[in-house]
Amino acid sequence: MKTYEVPLVPGPVSVPVKFREAYMTDFGSSDLEKDFYELLKENQRLLREILKTTNSVTIQSGEAMLVLWGALKSTVCPKDKVLALSNGLFGHGLGEMAEAVGAEVRYLEAEDGRFIEKNILQRELDSFRPDVVTAVHCETPSGLLNPIGDAAPMIKESEALFCVDFVASAGGSDVRVDEWGIDLGLLGSQKCLSLLPDLSVLTVSERAWRAAERVDYAGYDAVLPWRDAEEKMEMPCTHNWHANAAMNLSLKSLLEEGLENSFRRHNETAVYCRSRIASMGLELYAREEELASPTVTAVRIPSGWTWPRLDASLREHGMAVGGSYGQLAGKVFRIGHMGSQADIGLVRKGMDILEEVLNK
Secondary structure, eight states: OOOOSEEOOSSSOOOOHHHHGGGGSOOOOTTTOHHHHHHHHHHHHHHHHHHTOOSEEEEEESOTHHHHHHHHHHHOOTTOEEEEEESSHHHHHHHHHHHHHTOEEEEEEOOTTOOOOHHHHHHHHHHHOOSEEEEESEETTTTEEOOHHHHHHHHHHHTOEEEEEOTTTBTTBOOOTTTTTOSEEEEESSSTTOOOTTEEEEEEOHHHHHHHHHHOOOSTTOSGGGTTHHHHTOOSSOOOHHHHHHHHHHHHHHHHHOHHHHHHHHHHHHHHHHHHHHHTTOOBSOSSGGGBOSSEEEEEOOTTOOHHHHHHHHHHTTEEOBOOOGGGTTTEEEEEOOGGGOOHHHHHHHHHHHHHHHTO
8 A cells, every 4th residue: 555755635634653552552341441431531521621611522433424423313303404504515414414314404505615694694593493503613625614603602592403513623723612502513533633533522512412312313323322321331332442542642642732732733834835825826715714724725626637637646746635525526626734734844845746746
């Protein structure tokens, strides 16, 4: 398998050796041993600090789609009304998932490269009266960081449950679960935490727990069995001790750096990346500077190039970036500068390679 000297894919990101080493340790049974439950509770405590919440935190074994599905199937009944805020593939996808559960879904789509205007959101909240509102903080396919904090007061006033995917932002950008009234907050291990894609995190408010009790969904991805599982020392399924040990190292490393310092590092790297992109005469997908994500930059494919040709040329020079999905497939490419890859030295190498390739 080929490896790349300049890894700048938008996740799963490069995993530092010190985190990988946790997988080389032999542990006991996660179902039975007190040490595992103490580790799990410490990780929950650290995540509450990072996500700025007093809500429950569940840590489940599986990639982030596990909790995206689990959150919706556990709290949405057939015929419930779901308002899906969308300016990208994942925002729209949350609505499609709710439809699969049987909900009545209304999609509120933003213009290309923008987010939904407040007056339009308020109008839809008033007319549709949703039971649940879904949104994505960082739309990785389009490189957009959405102003969830601005929309939050209107959603709170509507009394709808608020479900937010911050898989690609938490740790690299400020996430305020309690202040923003997020009832269901979704996180994966493979983005800013710089881990393998094997753990998923869900923050659950008391309102969301009550909704889960009402729905009483039973399945591998169900939320309700995780309520107080660590206190009861009863796992719904065999957990991943190795991954939790690696997560513990990652969370402590992030807090030792300091959240504000991490946000600054991500932002400075993103600003440098965008400045180099502009100097090459390339066009960002984000229409407004404040919507450009600090964790991933989406760039329109330059004139005269196709994505397969550009991708192949960059890989020949030892650099891996990402394409995109859905309506943006073949139209933009993405540079992932999150977690371990939020490094100006690494991004500088990548931009030098991109410039060399484009100038050939």
